[in-house]
Amino acid sequence: MNREEIFEKLTSIFRDVFDDDTIEIAEDTTAADIEDWDSLTHIMLLSAVEDGFGIRFDMKAVQGLKDVGAMADLIAGQPAR
Amino acid sequence: MKRTYIAKIVKIGIFLILLYMFTFKASYVLKGNMGDNFQQSAGFFQEPKNSLDAVFIGASPTFTSWVAPLAWRKYGIAVRTFGNNTQPFVATKNLLYLAKERQPNAVYMIAINGLYGVEDLTVQDIHATTDYLPISFEKLMLINDLCKKFQSTFSEKMEIFIPLVRYHSRWNSLNRKFFHDEFELYKGGFVSEVFFNMIEDISASYFETTERETLPDFVETTLTEMLDYCKAEKVKVVFVLSAQYRDEQTLKWYNTMIDKIESYGFPLINELEDFDKIGLDAKTDFYNEWHTNIHGALKITDYLSKYLIKKYNLIDKRDNPVYTSWDDAYELYSEIIKPYLRENELNWLQ
Amino acid sequence: MSITSFPFLLFFAVTLGVYYILPLRFRWSALLVSSLLFFHFSAADYTIIYAAGAVLVTTLCTRGITKAEETGAGKKARLWLILGLAVNLGILATLKYSGFVIGNVNFAAGLAGSGLRLPQPDLLAPLGVSFYTMSVAGYLLDVYWGICPAQTDIFKTALFVGYWPQLTSGPITRYNEVRDQLYEGHRFDPRQVSFGMQRMLWGIFKKLVISARLGVVVDTIYADTVTYNGFYIWVAAVSFLFQLYTDFSGCMDIILGASECYGIRLPENFRTPFFSRSVQEYWQRWHMTLGAWLKDYILYPVLRSGAWRSLTRWTRAHLGKKAAKQVPSILGMLCVWLLMGLWHGGTWGYIIGWGLWFWLCIASAQVLDPVFKKAIRLLRINTECFSWHLFQSLRVFVLAAIGNMFFRLRGFMETLHVIRAGLFPDNPEIFFDGSLFSLGLDAPDFIAMVVSLLVLLAVSVLQERGSVREQIEKQNLVFRWVVWYALIFGILIFGMYGPGYDAADFIYRGF
Numbered sequence: 001m002n003r004e005e006i007f008e009k010l011t012s013i014f015r016d017v018f019d020d021d022t023i024e025i026a027e028d029t030t031a032a033d034i035e036d037w038d039s040l041t042h043i044m045l046l047s048a049v050e051d052g053f054g055i056r057f058d059m060k061a062v063q064g065l066k067d068v069g070a071m072a073d074l075i076a077g078q079p080a081r
Numbered sequence: 082m083k084r085t086y087i088a089k090i091v092k093i094g095i096f097l098i099l100l101y102m103f104t105f106k107a108s109y110v111l112k113g114n115m116g117d118n119f120q121q122s123a124g125f126f127q128e129p130k131n132s133l134d135a136v137f138i139g140a141s142p143t144f145t146s147w148v149a150p151l152a153w154r155k156y157g158i159a160v161r162t163f164g165n166n167t168q169p170f171v172a173t174k175n176l177l178y179l180a181k182e183r184q185p186n187a188v189y190m191i192a193i194n195g196l197y198g199v200e201d202l203t204v205q206d207i208h209a210t211t212d213y214l215p216i217s218f219e220k221l222m223l224i225n226d227l228c229k230k231f232q233s234t235f236s237e238k239m240e241i242f243i244p245l246v247r248y249h250s251r252w253n254s255l256n257r258k259f260f261h262d263e264f265e266l267y268k269g270g271f272v273s274e275v276f277f278n279m280i281e282d283i284s285a286s287y288f289e290t291t292e293r294e295t296l297p298d299f300v301e302t303t304l305t306e307m308l309d310y311c312k313a314e315k316v317k318v319v320f321v322l323s324a325q326y327r328d329e330q331t332l333k334w335y336n337t338m339i340d341k342i343e344s345y346g347f348p349l350i351n352e353l354e355d356f357d358k359i360g361l362d363a364k365t366d367f368y369n370e371w372h373t374n375i376h377g378a379l380k381i382t383d384y385l386s387k388y389l390i391k392k393y394n395l396i397d398k399r400d401n402p403v404y405t406s407w408d409d410a411y412e413l414y415s416e417i418i419k420p421y422l423r424e425n426e427l428n429w430l431q
Numbered sequence: 432m433s434i435t436s437f438p439f440l441l442f443f444a445v446t447l448g449v450y451y452i453l454p455l456r457f458r459w460s461a462l463l464v465s466s467l468l469f470f471h472f473s474a475a476d477y478t479i480i481y482a483a484g485a486v487l488v489t490t491l492c493t494r495g496i497t498k499a500e501e502t503g504a505g506k507k508a509r510l511w512l513i514l515g516l517a518v519n520l521g522i523l524a525t526l527k528y529s530g531f532v533i534g535n536v537n538f539a540a541g542l543a544g545s546g547l548r549l550p551q552p553d554l555l556a557p558l559g560v561s562f563y564t565m566s567v568a569g570y571l572l573d574v575y576w577g578i579c580p581a582q583t584d585i586f587k588t589a590l591f592v593g594y595w596p597q598l599t600s601g602p603i604t605r606y607n608e609v610r611d612q613l614y615e616g617h618r619f620d621p622r623q624v625s626f627g628m629q630r631m632l633w634g635i636f637k638k639l640v641i642s643a644r645l646g647v648v649v650d651t652i653y654a655d656t657v658t659y660n661g662f663y664i665w666v667a668a669v670s671f672l673f674q675l676y677t678d679f680s681g682c683m684d685i686i687l688g689a690s691e692c693y694g695i696r697l698p699e700n701f702r703t704p705f706f707s708r709s710v711q712e713y714w715q716r717w718h719m720t721l722g723a724w725l726k727d728y729i730l731y732p733v734l735r736s737g738a739w740r741s742l743t744r745w746t747r748a749h750l751g752k753k754a755a756k757q758v759p760s761i762l763g764m765l766c767v768w769l770l771m772g773l774w775h776g777g778t779w780g781y782i783i784g785w786g787l788w789f790w791l792c793i794a795s796a797q798v799l800d801p802v803f804k805k806a807i808r809l810l811r812i813n814t815e816c817f818s819w820h821l822f823q824s825l826r827v828f829v830l831a832a833i834g835n836m837f838f839r840l841r842g843f844m845e846t847l848h849v850i851r852a853g854l855f856p857d858n859p860e861i862f863f864d865g866s867l868f869s870l871g872l873d874a875p876d877f878i879a880m881v882v883s884l885l886v887l888l889a890v891s892v893l894q895e896r897g898s899v900r901e902q903i904e905k906q907n908l909v910f911r912w913v914v915w916y917a918l919i920f921g922i923l924i925f926g927m928y929g930p931g932y933d934a935a936d937f938i939y940r941g942f
Contacts, residue, residue: 017756038711039715040764041760043734043735044760046735047734047735047743051740059572059576059578059731059732060576060578062731062735063727099912099916100916100919104923107920111924235438240929245923246928246930247929247930249926250929252875252924253873253879254875
């Protein structure tokens with residue numbers, strides 16, 4: 001998968017989790033930019049991303065995620081299951 | 082670089098000095114005016130230097146047996162009491178040193194009765210003795226001595242050295258009195274309903290003994306130091322044993338102390354021995370076993386005044402304009418005690 | 432050794448002096464020695480055996496995990512992790528909760544008609560065991576997950592576990608947050624030391640002037656809720672929340688200020704929590720290190736576990752998508768909150784009173800969120816203005832005040848009883864007829880308490896703009912000094928410490 005495809009899929013996952021079809025994400029989008037993105041929805045989002053891409057993040061990665069760009073990096077670096 | 086370093090240290094120094102000054106002032110204000118302790122301690126230091134004929138040092142039996150304003154009126158002698166409630170004998174020595182600095186030429190009457198037992202002294206007693214003494218090396222030594230002898234805990238020591246620790250909570254009852262130094266009005270003349278009104282028949286507690294007993298260590302050392310000091314400085318001193326009815330052991334200690342004083346050749350007035358000479362009546366002149374009431378006090382004042390005048394050739398200063406505060410004290414005090422005086426005592430008020 | 436006592440200040444001054452006199456590379460060992468001394472002065476000496484055991488086991492296990500992971504033996508690493516967690520959490524559980532467990536066993540046995548009555552243990556817990564155990568557990572997990580490297584030196588591990596500022600009430604630190612600060616000696620920086628001391632002053636002010644006074648009012652009311660019913664209960668609930676806040680955050684200020692003087696910045700535990708807009712936000716601003724710990728080490732692993740994923744799938748299948756978003760997280764939070772309650776105190780009052788209450792607040796807020804949003808739209812409420820923020824803050828405060836009644840009154844049934852006594856108050860006159868001045872504080876003291884709370888409010892508002900100490904630093908010398916003198920004398924004169932003056936003590940005693 002290339003970066004664009006990752007972002008496309010991420011966008012649909014974000015829209016589904018936050019129940020908002022107008023959400024747009026970019027490399028530097030963080031929790032501050034999306035209204036309902038708090039620590040609880042964060043973990044649901046991560047689970048949804050893992051299920052969507054068929055991957056598993058490890059705890060170290062989970063704690064270190066700063067923005068969507070970092071998330072995309074992590075996805076790109078994962079071996080597909 | 083070095084300049085800013087020095088500037089910083091100077092700034093910190095000034096900050097700390099100001100802090101100390103403010104704390105001292107706050108402590109002083111909050112100690113406030115506390116009745117007899119203020120009167121007997123701070124009052125003494127309000128007297129101009131070298132103005133007193135005699136100073137009578139001792140605890141409460143002292144100021145309940147000496148009526149300064151009336152002695153002034155009758156004989157023209159300026160004699161003040163100095164010392165507080167529950168003052169331990171140990172403190173008498175330090176008070177003597179402190180007083181001598183202000184009144185070097187006065188005659189010193191030193192009461193030898195006082196608290197002895199370690200168990201008896203509380204931190205409030207140490208407060209009473211030391212709170213109103215002005216800051217001096219002597220005061221610090223006194224506090225140190227008292228705390229050591231009576232085994233004060235760390236926090237008790239803290240609150241004596243820094244009275245603010247105990248008194249700070251008085252802020253919520255501050256009134257004008259706290260901020261204005263009251264001038265001690267009665268020259269140590271004691272004002273108290275109990276002292277004026279109460280009569281207790283103590284004749285049943287009479288006890289007599291000729292035995293002696295070894296003094297507690299610190300009493301022994303205090304007495305010796307005082308006697309040596311008086312000898313070296315050639316102090317005009319007369320020791321006084323106040324008229325009190327006490328238990329056997331204390332009387333034995335008194336006998337031992339009298340022996341020692343006499344061995345130094347100093348004069349001593351034993352009010353118990355001279356009980357009848359003074360004219361005291363155990364049924365009517367006391368308000369409890371350790372203190373005379375106003376009636377007993379007047380008799381003792383008369384007796385001691387005559388003694389002082391004869392022995393030390395004290396001059397009648399009633400016309401001396403420097404001593405007008407004593408006239409004022411008499412005016413105020415006599416008004417207060419008038420209703421309590423007996424028929425035969427009214428001649429004091431002429 | 433109370434951290435607002437004179438001996439503590441002496442201890443701190445001495446250890447600070449020694450720290451900066453020693454050469455840089457020995458400074459961390461001075462901290463270790465200071466921590467041992469602090470432990471000695473604050474707790475029974477023999478209890479150090481628990482802490483020492485924790486340090487030993489943790490060092491061994493982290494070394495084991497690291498070695499196992501290097502050689503790819505995942506299972507072995509797991510075993511080391513479980514050993515470390517079991518020993519540390521086991522010690523904590525035994526020391527703190529064995530009484531609770533045995534009490535419940537006895538109760539159940541009683542119900543079942545058995546005569547079994549286990550004896551209640553009488554175990555003395557070491558200083559800070561609840562806090563350092565959490566730090567250690569987090570450390571073990573972090574090493575296992577590769578988030579931080581293990582500390583191989585046992586003495587350095589001891590310093591991480593037993594660093595004295597943390598021993599009284601936390602904060603719960605992560606190894607990553609302190610490993611660059613604890614062991615390198617710090618150069619003497621006068622600005623940093625003076626900032627640290629300023630912070631300590633503020634903390635002492637909060638504890639001695641504000642918290643102690645509030646405590647008097649709270650104790651008086653709760654001691655007799657029959658006389659003090661109705662609105663008095665409200666006064667007590669509000670006062671207690673302020674008391675808890677000023678006491679705990681004051682403690683944190685003293686601790687963090689002291690640590691700052693050594694050059695070590697520990698994580699914050701409070702961030703003006705009463706300005707929060709929701710109970711969830713409140714718990715991200717109150718006792719922050721505990722909340723963060725529970726989130727990272729309990730909530731996340733639980734929500735990402737296989738069991739939870741199956742639960743989510745089942746919920747989606749049977750209750751729909753919307754429910755699937757809410758149910759697992761709410762249940763996950765339930766676990767966290769029951770644990771929160773358990774950690775604070777091993778009694779049912781804490782667990783199902785305090786813990787469950789806050790869970791209910793957060794869960795219902797989440798579930799009712801669409802309802803609230805609709806109401807806001809219908810009523811045309813402006814959510815971007817001060818009045819709305821004020822409403823939210825007050826709402827949070829009230830909910831927290833009620834929840835913390837369980838914290839203060841401890842017994843579950845007892846707290847319900849008291850809440851009922853305050854439920855339909857019929858005595859509003861107490862606010863006007865001076866009754867508030869007979870709760871153990873006379874009028875001047877009560878007013879002093881209110882004034883100091885206003886000072887706290889002012890400082891909190893200033894804190895929203897950034898570091899207050901930096902704001903003061905920018906002002907001119909006279910102003911700065913006036914502020915510090917005001918603070919110092921505020922403590923010396925208005926602080927509730929020392930033997931207290933009682934006129935009765937000084938009445939003529941006549942000897």
